[in-house]
Amino acid sequence: MIEISTSILTVEKGKEADVFFALEKSKTDYFHIDVMDGKFVEKDTYQKMLEYSSYIKRISNLPMDVHLMVEDIETGIEVFSAVEPNIITFHLEACKNKEEVMKNIRAIKEKGSRVGIAIKPNTKIEEVYEYLPYIHMCLIMTVEPGLGGQTLITDMLEKISTLKTHIEKHNLEIDIQVDGGVNLKTAQRVKDAGANILVAGTAILMASDYKVIIDELKDFEK
Ligand code: DX5
Ligand code: ZN
Numbered sequence: 001m002i003e004i005s006t007s008i009l010t011v012e013k014g015k016e017a018d019v020f021f022a023l024e025k026s027k028t029d030y031f032h033i034d035v036m037d038g039k040f041v042e043k044d045t046y047q048k049m050l051e052y053s054s055y056i057k058r059i060s061n062l063p064m065d066v067h068l069m070v071e072d073i074e075t076g077i078e079v080f081s082a083v084e085p086n087i088i089t090f091h092l093e094a095c096k097n098k099e100e101v102m103k104n105i106r107a108i109k110e111k112g113s114r115v116g117i118a119i120k121p122n123t124k125i126e127e128v129y130e131y132l133p134y135i136h137m138c139l140i141m142t143v144e145p146g147l148g149g150q151t152l153i154t155d156m157l158e159k160i161s162t163l164k165t166h167i168e169k170h171n172l173e174i175d176i177q178v179d180g181g182v183n184l185k186t187a188q189r190v191k192d193a194g195a196n197i198l199v200a201g202t203a204i205l206m207a208s209d210y211k212v213i214i215d216e217l218k219d220f221e222k
Contacts, residue, residue, distance in 0.1 A: 002191060004132055005030035005065045006210075007201030008052055009045065010148045019205070026210035030065040030087070031056050032179070034148075035080065037070040037145075040094055041146035045072075050079065057083040067118065067141070067179065070094065071147045072129045073104050081111035089116030089139050089177075093123060098130070105134050118175065120145060125159045125166075132172050132192045137197065138163060142190070143180030150202040152181030157193045164194025187217045 006028040007018045011019045023031065031054045038044030053064055063086030068076040073090045080088060088108045095101045101117070117128055118139035128138055140160055143150035160176060167174050178195040181205035190198060198217055207213040 001196065003029035004204075004214050004217050005032040005197055005199045006198050006204050006214070007032040007034055007148060007179075008049075008056075009034040009122055010202050010205060011052065013048070013074045016052055016055060017059075018162065021058060022210055023204075024060045024062055026214050028062065028204070028210070028214055030063050030197075031060075032201070033064055033066045033080070034084070034201075035066060035068050035070060035076060036146065037072065037076075038073045040073050040091065047215070051118055053080065053083040053085070065089070065116075065177075065197075066141065067116075067199075069096075069118075073222075074107065075098075077104065077107050077111060081108075081113060087114045087137060089118050089137065091118045091145070092128060092131075093120055101131055102134070105131065112140050118145075118179075121153050121156060125163050128163075129166060131171070132167070132174055135174065137175040137177050139177040139179055139199075140195070142178050142182065142186075145180075147183070150181050152183075152186045152190075154189075157189055160190060160193035160195050168184045171181075182217070184213070184216055191219070 036043045036045040045115045065087045066085040068098045070076045114136035116137035142152045142156045177197040178190045179199035
């Protein structure tokens with residue numbers, strides 16, 4: 001079953017209430033909260049994402065999917081677990097060693113959220129294999145993290161299918177999320193490759209009717 005997680009990274013201040021209510025009405029499956037610390041990636045969205053996610057927590061029961069693009073993952077987990085997200089995802093590249101990865105996995109579980117590990121385009125998919133038995137989702141970045149509105153890197157399609165094959169071979173129950181440049185042109189290819197949770201920001205937020213785009217990305221029967 002395909003799920004859509006709408007990235008709220010580019011939602012303008014002052015418009016957030018209208019956008020979040022409209023997204024809830026459009027039945028997005030998740031709100032995707034892009035947390036950036038200005039160190040792991042250039043932009044700093046920490047405060048804005050904290051305000052937005054706190055607001056969403058107050059007005060909606062729809063689940064949040066927090067994507068930590070931060071160096072200090074421990075603090076990110078602490079701060080954003082306050083909004084009780086369904087999923088907290090951290091970047092493998094921000095961890096110094098296996099002990100730190102396992103510590104982050106445990107910390108997220110102790111907060112009651114599902115665990116995601118994200119990998120950047122240049123990180124080999126094999127590097128996440130040893131953690132798969134302990135997590136719920138693998139986020140394959142289909143753009144360099146840090147910005148919305150980029151073009152999907154099509155080399156990542158093979159990475160998605162390689163992961164899907166590995167998951168099936170080892171009977172693992174793992175969601176495959178793709179994030180970056182997902183739109184009506186690229187959605188079918190990432191789904192065919194094996195992704196089942198699609199993050200989209202620009203493709204949805206630029207539409208006049210969010211529900212039309214969300215349903216098309218899910219490929220509902222017309
Ligand atoms: C990029 C973020 C993505 C991005 C997606 O670092 O992780 O979630 O906001 O935006 P679009 O769908 O516009 O590429
Ligand atoms: Zn993201």
